[in-house]
Amino acid sequence: MFKDLFYILVFPGFAFLSLFALAAEFYDRKLYARLQNRVGPPWFQPLADFIKLCAKEDVIPEAANQNIFKVMPVFVLASVVTASFYIPLWNNTALLSFNGDVIVVLYLLTIPTLGFFVGGWYSSSLFARLGSVRTITQLFTYEVPLFMGILASALLADTWSLSELVSFYSQHGWLWLCNFVGFAVCLLALLGKLEKTPFDIPEAETEIVAGSFTEYSGRLLAFLRLSTDIEMIVGSALLAAVFLPFSFNLGPGLGFILFISKVMFIVSLLSLARTVAARLRLDQMITFCWKILTPLALLQVFINLILKAKLIR
Amino acid sequence: MSTVSNIVNWARIKSPWLLHFNTGACNACDIEIIAALTPRYDLERFGIQLKGTPRHADILVCSGPVTRQIEDRLVRIYEQMPEPKFVIAVGTCSCTGGVFKGCYNVKAGIDSAIPVAAYIPGCPASPKAIIDGVVKLLSSLKEK
Numbered sequence: 001m002f003k004d005l006f007y008i009l010v011f012p013g014f015a016f017l018s019l020f021a022l023a024a025e026f027y028d029r030k031l032y033a034r035l036q037n038r039v040g041p042p043w044f045q046p047l048a049d050f051i052k053l054c055a056k057e058d059v060i061p062e063a064a065n066q067n068i069f070k071v072m073p074v075f076v077l078a079s080v081v082t083a084s085f086y087i088p089l090w091n092n093t094a095l096l097s098f099n100g101d102v103i104v105v106l107y108l109l110t111i112p113t114l115g116f117f118v119g120g121w122y123s124s125s126l127f128a129r130l131g132s133v134r135t136i137t138q139l140f141t142y143e144v145p146l147f148m149g150i151l152a153s154a155l156l157a158d159t160w161s162l163s164e165l166v167s168f169y170s171q172h173g174w175l176w177l178c179n180f181v182g183f184a185v186c187l188l189a190l191l192g193k194l195e196k197t198p199f200d201i202p203e204a205e206t207e208i209v210a211g212s213f214t215e216y217s218g219r220l221l222a223f224l225r226l227s228t229d230i231e232m233i234v235g236s237a238l239l240a241a242v243f244l245p246f247s248f249n250l251g252p253g254l255g256f257i258l259f260i261s262k263v264m265f266i267v268s269l270l271s272l273a274r275t276v277a278a279r280l281r282l283d284q285m286i287t288f289c290w291k292i293l294t295p296l297a298l299l300q301v302f303i304n305l306i307l308k309a310k311l312i313r
Numbered sequence: 314m315s316t317v318s319n320i321v322n323w324a325r326i327k328s329p330w331l332l333h334f335n336t337g338a339c340n341a342c343d344i345e346i347i348a349a350l351t352p353r354y355d356l357e358r359f360g361i362q363l364k365g366t367p368r369h370a371d372i373l374v375c376s377g378p379v380t381r382q383i384e385d386r387l388v389r390i391y392e393q394m395p396e397p398k399f400v401i402a403v404g405t406c407s408c409t410g411g412v413f414k415g416c417y418n419v420k421a422g423i424d425s426a427i428p429v430a431a432y433i434p435g436c437p438a439s440p441k442a443i444i445d446g447v448v449k450l451l452s453s454l455k456e457k
């Protein structure tokens with residue numbers, strides 16, 4: 001009982017993830033600033049933002065559906081924290097694992113997008129509704145290549161469990177390098193999932209103010225921002241587990257440092273993409289995802305099928 | 314209690330988010346405000362970010378005199394911002410009405426419509442003056 005509570009609330013649950021997420025947001029913003037030749041925010045910036053938002057007044061629009069508006073941020077936060085339990089941290093086994101948890105993690109990571117959609121829709125502001133519609137349109141474009149890329153590597157490992165997938169790859173030396181195409185595809189799709197430039201179409205602040213977050217303020221906004229940060233590290237940790245599955249059998253300490261550096265490596269790739277690219281239009285993104293990313297993900301599936309036929313023989 | 318309020322006050326000073334609103338300026342002050350937000354001056358050093366919606370903003374940065382047409386909208390935007398909130402008037406026009414004072418379509422400075430926390434004069438106010446004004450407003454919060 002106490003052990004479970006500890007897992008949920010402290011490590012690797014809420015407390016650890018929040019701290020790690022704030023640190024990752026700082027790292028992302030600082031790297032972004034340095035790449036633009038700026039000084040960038042001080043290290044405590046995400047924490048100060050969080051505390052300030054928590055201390056601000058909560059405004060709930062009269063026209064909004066009160067309950068859904070208030071529940072959505074908590075719902076989103078809970079789903080991303082739950083997803084983290086299925087991802088292996090420093091060793092090959094996650095806290096919870098069963099055959100099929102890859103699918104569960106992927107769907108748990110879809111809930112935030114749906115949460116933003118529902119929350120934005122029920123805040124009944126025009127900008128929020130436009131943002132919600134864009135969020136859900138975007139969901140249909142990046143989700144397919146992301147799923148195919150991750151499931152392609154599960155196909156090669158012949159398992160639907162993340163923990164077994166990681167131990168399969170760590171036993172097979174350099175086999176994970178064959179998933180390179182899938183890694184690139186999933187990285188781009190993850191950018192879309194996290195609604196970061198060049199795929200930040202749903203929050204495009206120059207067009208539709210702040211997308212589905214337009215009406216959120218105070219504590220609710222603080223939790224929404226925290227959950228997007230946690231989504232970023234959980235998504236990166238998922239990619240790190242699937243595509244960079246080497247662990248070298250280090251102990252908990254060193255292995256944990258390796259895990260953190262893998263996640264940070266993926267976060268840096270995301271910030272790099274954010275710096276070099278400008279925002280696409282929605283139709284350009286749909287074309288890109290369906291005509292380039294999806295065929296590439298299919299290519300990865302074919303490569304893995306051929307590899308698997310060879311391996312079995 | 315006092316530690317908590319100290320922490321909250323610290324967070325407020327370190328993370329002011331701006332909302333920029335043109336109440337009828339000749340556009341020169343707006344160009345200077347945008348210039349202050351570019352990487353050259355890098356306001357993110359102070360945690361300052363430009364936000365698109367009044368719900369997220371802490372500081373309303375107004376430029377220009379209050380025209381009769383914009384008055385209602387200015388008050389509405391001010392009321393949409395969650396507490397605590399501050400208003401900064403950028404440019405001589407928004408401090409007093411400036412060259413537009415006495416025009417048939419213009420009321421006066423921003424303070425004729427909503428309470429103002431800091432005045433930054435200049436025609437137009439230079440980015441350095443704007444940053445200085447914002448930092449002074451933030452350090453005045455520290456003393457409270």
Ligand code: SF4
Pocket residue numbers: 337338339340341342376377378403404405406407411412435436437438
């Ligand atoms: S203060 Fe000068 S530059 Fe600024 S809006 Fe007024 S006239 Fe234009």
